Amino acid sequence: MEPLAALEAALPPGTVLTDPDLISSYRQDWARDPDAGTPLAVVRPSTTDEVATTVKWAAAHHVPIVPRGAGSGLSGGATAVDGGIVLSTERMREIRVDPITRTAVVQPGLLNAEVKRAVAEHGLWYPPDPSSFEMCSIGGNAATNAGGLCCVKYGVTSDYVLGMEVVLADGRVVRLGGPRLKDSAGLSLTKLFVGSEGTLGVITELTLRLVPAQLPQATVVASFDSLTAATDAITAISSTMRPAMLEFMDGVAINAVEDEMRMGLDRTAVALLVARSDAPGEFAEREAVLMRELCEKHGATEAFHTADPEDGEAFTAARRFAIPAVERRGSLLLEDVGVPVPKLGELISGIASIGERNGVIVSVIAHAGDGNTHPLIVHDPTDPDNTARAHRAFGEIMDLAIALGGTITGEHGVGRLKKAWLPDQVGDDVIDLTRRIKNALDPDGILNPGAML
Known part of the structure; x- marks a missing residue:
């Protein structure tokens, strides 16, 4: 046979x-x-x-x-x-929710949105929320340690994975962790597999930590006529409070979204911030007012806040739609670089300079509250010169992030497109250690060869 x-x-x-x-x-x-x-x-x-x-x-x-x-x-x-x-793993779609322990045991093929809906029926919430939450799988989220819009306050996928079932490279099945909030038995192998991008094993089940449903939110929207003013406002907000969301869109993204959604966004704005507070009771309103005032203090041309959930969700939806909206202007090289929040202004202005120097459009959207930006490099794949300049800009942006003490990926993973820059960020000794771990768990190198290393 x-x-x-x-x-x-x-x-x-x-x-x-x-x-x-x-x-x-x-x-x-x-x-x-x-x-x-x-x-x-x-x-x-x-x-x-x-x-x-x-x-x-x-x-x-x-x-x-x-x-x-x-x-x-x-x-x-x-x-x-x-x-x-x-x-x-698309056919692996089972889920069991335990409202007593506030955990869910899920198979990896479920979409992030499906997990959210299932746990919401029990008055619970699974916080990690990538912009693509309606189309990305929970297994993929774990494999890349995905983040999202609310990570500034609630953390990323690894903060919610309590345990998992993994098939190792030789076919053995192991169970790591479990429905326990505290567990110090042995090495933290669960954390090792989160973000390993399928290079160490195949995740077949996840035990997720859940939290009570999110409280009603107040939303702040502010427009700016300069990148410096917008990033100064971000720094001021981040150093004053921990918002439930603090998102950034540049002028290219604003206009791309407005072309599709027609919601009255200011097309002349250089930057737009969308922030939210989910503080209890009247404190959400107070935090929203303070965020609006900080935006105005740092040069917002327009700023307002609302407690209306439909209005707030409309602006959040606009931010989530930014990538597909910009993609309609050409093929994209998508970045995922991050820096400490005080360096965010240098990163965003530097990205703008890189785009101008290489003669390509680079739109920047960001989970600004945690310093994670998504530069979107627009290019024409049928034009070899334009494509070459786009790829040059791609590399220069990662070099800039590393130079600013940042990372080449905040939540999307290294994959194959960024692995050439990983040694520059982490150093040769860490690369050697990573290879040793990979070789110990996958000595024949059959699991996702070419990814990360």
Whole structure:
């Protein structure tokens, strides 16, 4: 029996896809890595046992495996490799919510939004909220340690993963952590796998910490005619309080969103801030007033606040829509660089200079409250010179972030597109340590080869 036929026979019918047209749709994630390979097959398991069967087969035949969630990744972490297997978790969609312990046990194929809705039925909330929460999977969130809009106050994915089930590179299944808020037994292996981008194991189940439902919010919206004024206001707010959200959009993003949503955004503004407070009772209003006043003090041309939930959600939706809106102006190279908040002004102004120097449009949106920016480099893939300048700008932006004491990725992961810059950020000794961990857990190098390292 041919090796792949043996795998097909060991799994339920329809689990292994070999049709070239179907396989083609699994070659790339949203980063659209042009160097994506052509996999041997796509495997869509429904259970941990089926994942283990697949991994054991791959280990026996030295076939690489690229784990894949919803394919919404932005760093090429789910780029297929030639002759490998794409292991998609899209069919793994079970969830159990325990309102007593405030935990949820979920399979990785559920979307972030689906987890939020399921726990909301019990009066609970799962805080991590990437802008793509309606399309990104919870397994992918864990693999990249995803963040989102409310991370400035509530933290990122790793802050909410209490335990997991993982299939290792040899097919063994291990359970790490569990529904315990405190657990100091042994090394913190759960944290090791969060953010490992499928290079150490395949996550098949997550135990998530939940919190009570978020309180009603007051929203602040402020427009600015200079980047300096906007970033000064961000620093002032961040040093005064911890808002539930503090988001930034530059003029390019403002106009791109206004083109699509027609909600009356100020097209002449250089920057727009959207901030929120969810403090208890009347304190939300007080914090909103203070944030508005700080924006006005630092040069806002217009600022207002509202406690109306529909108005507040409309501006939040505008911020979430920024990436697809800008993408309609051309192909995007998407960045994810972050710096300490006091350096945010230098980063954003430096990015603007890089775009001008290279003759490309670079729009900046940001989770400004935690210093995590998303520069969006617009380019024409049919124009080799324009594309070359865009890629040069991509590298220069990461160099700038590193020079400012920042990071090449705050929440999207290193993947394949950024791994050349990882040594510059963390240093050779850390790269060596990372390789040693990778080699210990995956000695044959079959798990997501080419990602991160």
